[in-house]
Amino acid sequence: MVAEGLPTDKMSVWKYTRNQTDPDVRQTMDEFERQLSMLPEDYRTTEDARDSVFHDVVGEDGHGYCRTYGKDVPWSMVYGDKSKSSQSGSQSSIVAEITKQVRTELRKELRDEIREELREKMRTELSTQIQEMKAEMLAIVSHEGSTNHNKQVPDALSGHREPTDYDADENPHTPPPNDEDVIKVSLESSVIPRVQLAEGLLISVDPLCEIDGVPIGPGFCKVFVLKANKPNAVLETTSRCLRTIREAVGRYIVWRSIHVQPF
Known part of the structure; x- marks a missing residue:
C-alpha cells in the first residue's frame, strides 16, 4: 500500500x-x-x-x-x-x-x-x-370616588357657590404640592372628540374632600392645574372666581373623574 x-x-x-x-x-x-x-x-x-x-x-x-x-x-x-x-x-x-x-x-x-x-x-x-x-x-x-355614592354629600356642580366678591377668596394661587406620590394627569373635555384641556396633579378622589368649603362629591376629583393647553376653554365645573382654564393654572379645582387620565 x-x-x-x-x-x-x-x-x-x-x-x-x-x-x-x-x-x-x-x-x-x-x-x-x-x-x-x-x-x-x-x-x-x-x-x-x-x-x-x-x-x-x-x-x-x-x-x-x-x-x-x-x-x-x-x-x-x-x-x-x-x-x-x-x-x-x-x-x-x-x-x-x-x-x-x-x-x-x-x-x-x-x-x-x-x-x-x-x-x-x-x-x-x-x-x-x-x-x-x-x-x-x-x-x-x-372608580374610587363612586364607591361612596350612598353618602349624603353635595353635588360638585350644584354645591359650589357662585362667586360674589374677591376680598375673601378661599382658593388663592398656591404652589404645586411636593408630595412625590401625587400622580400627574391629563384633564380632558367632556365632549367628543376628547381634547386635552390642561395638565395637572391628582390630589384626591375622596367625595368628602373640600374645595371652597364644599365637598367635591362622588364621581369627581380634586386636581391642581399645572399647565393650560387650551387657555380660553371654559371650566365645566366652576370654582370661586374661576371661569377659564387660564385662570385655573396654579389653583385647586374640581374635575369629573372619568375625564381625568394619568400620563
Whole structure:
C-alpha cells in the first residue's frame, strides 16, 4: 500500500484486505464514517483519530496481534518498540481534547440560552408591572370616588357657590404640592372628540374632600392645574372666581373623574 501511495491507517488497511461489496464489511465501513463525522473536522484526517474510531467500531487489538493484519503478524512488528500503553495514551489524549472542546461549546450554548431566558423573563415581568400600575391608577381616578355614592354629600356642580366678591377668596394661587406620590394627569373635555384641556396633579378622589368649603362629591376629583393647553376653554365645573382654564393654572379645582387620565 505504501508503494502504491495509499494511506496506511488501520481502517484503510482493513478495507484494502476485504471485499467491500460484502454487506457486513459495508456496514462496518458505514459505522466508521458515521462516528468519524462526529469528530471536529480538524481531527478527522489524523491517523490517531481514525485509528481510535476504528478500534471503537471493530474492537481493540488482541493478545499478541493487531486488527487488520491477522493473527500471524505479531503486534511488535506493527508498532515496533511502542507499547500498548502508549497507543492507549494517544487515544486517551485525543478523546480528552475532543471532550474538552465539546464541553466548552456546550457551556457557551447553555450560557446563551440562560441569558436569553432571563432577558425574556425580565421583559415579561416589567410589562406586567407596567400594566398593573396603569390599571391601579385608572381605578383610583375612575372608580374610587363612586364607591361612596350612598353618602349624603353635595353635588360638585350644584354645591359650589357662585362667586360674589374677591376680598375673601378661599382658593388663592398656591404652589404645586411636593408630595412625590401625587400622580400627574391629563384633564380632558367632556365632549367628543376628547381634547386635552390642561395638565395637572391628582390630589384626591375622596367625595368628602373640600374645595371652597364644599365637598367635591362622588364621581369627581380634586386636581391642581399645572399647565393650560387650551387657555380660553371654559371650566365645566366652576370654582370661586374661576371661569377659564387660564385662570385655573396654579389653583385647586374640581374635575369629573372619568375625564381625568394619568400620563
